[in-house]
């Protein structure tokens with residue numbers, strides 16, 4: 001286990017059995033440090049053939065635990081590749097079929113996250129690779145509870161999100177009974193997981209929508225740093241940090257909360273808001289650097305607040321410029337979304353970028369698969385998005401095209417499948 005990312009470990013079986021001492025560097029560094037070890041190892045010219053024992057770098061060998069208090073893929077560092085998919089239960093399928101599916105999906109996720117093949121007819125897509133930080137995360141949409149006769153156990157936190165004036169939502173790409181998030185630092189490993197889960201689904205569910213995303217690859221930058229989005233901004237600076245005392249309270253449902261017993265199955269879980277946000281990149285790119293920085297309230301190069309300092313310096317929201325106006329404009333995105341401007345409302349943003357080609361008008365269909373995690377959407381996403389909807393300078397350059405809200409149950413114990421406490425409790 002690593003110090004900073006307790007849910008990450010280098011696959012010891014593979015690592016110690018293969019790359020030996022060099023791999024131990026990966027164990028010591030863990031997470032992003034492991035990525036640095038990867039670049040060093042990749043350049044070391046071991047001469048091994050691809051797929052041969054001894055050729056796994058720490059990037060491939062890094063493994064995220066499937067079991068635990070929380071599902072993987074929430075506090076896991078951003079991965080380079082992501083697939084999101086929502087499924088609807090097929091006509092005639094109910095609680096029994098859903099439970100059987102979650103059991104199959106959990107077993108496949110456990111195996112693949114450990115770097116093992118799927119139990120039946122593995123496609124071979126990931127044959128030569130290690131787990132590559134694969135995570136598979138499962139959630140339930142509001143409609144799942146009606147379909148399975150479990151409405152009495154549906155938490156109020158799953159009530160539909162309010163309408164926002166800037167929403168341009170496509171219902172066919174929104175919501176869904178079940179939601180799956182796959183992330184990995186290798187494209188084939190991620191796709192392999194998507195295929196395996198889709199095969200497991202059988203006749204129980206049909207795909208409602210599916211989206212693909214990406215992030216920077218570990219090791220691409222000289223030093224580990226906060227990710228950039230497709231507008232070129234450093235994005236993620238203000239995220240709550242696991243080291244902060246109120247992190248768990250903000251992101252995870254209390255394990256033994258004061259809520260009704262019917263909702264106890266969500267203890268240790270979290271709520272994911274998922275939005276496909278198109279970036280109007282041609283319009284954005286026409287803005288000068290200074291204009292872009294005014295829109296966010298931070299510099300593009302370093303992510304530092306316009307009021308000075310470095311990326312992690314606090315924004316001086318009261319600071320006025322020579323013209324008597326706030327240095328960080330009143331409609332700057334980072335100002336409006338800051339917890340101190342929203343009664344402390346906070347969320348953990350863990351997005352993927354997307355690019356789905358270039359439209360007939362020549363504009364890229366690209367943007368952010370915005371995913372944020374919180375213990376309660378009414379104290380996280382909703383108040384912040386309400387405020388952004390009223391006066392965010394960034395609104396002119398983005399379009400919310402789809403939306404989903406999912407209850408993501410806690411991580412499974414070693415003898416459980418994900419969601420068992422709901423489906424069999």
Ligand SMILES: C=CC1=C(C)c2cc3[nH]c(cc4nc(cc5[nH]c(cc1n2)c(C)c5CCC(=O)O)C(CCC(=O)O)=C4C)c(C)c3C=C
Nearest residue numbers: 233234235236237238277296334337338339368384385398
């Ligand atoms: C309702 C929540 C939010 C949506 C939707 C959203 C979309 C969105 N954001 C960026 C780029 C940046 N956001 C930044 C900060 C930031 N954004 C939100 C919330 C939403 N963003 C929060 C809570 C914060 C943190 C505020 C703080 O704590 O100070 C930043 C600044 C750097 C950072 O803190 O991450 C950027 C850049 C885009 C491009 C986007 C939609 C496409």
Ligand SMILES: [Fe+2]
Nearest residue numbers: 333334337349
């Ligand atoms: Fe933002």
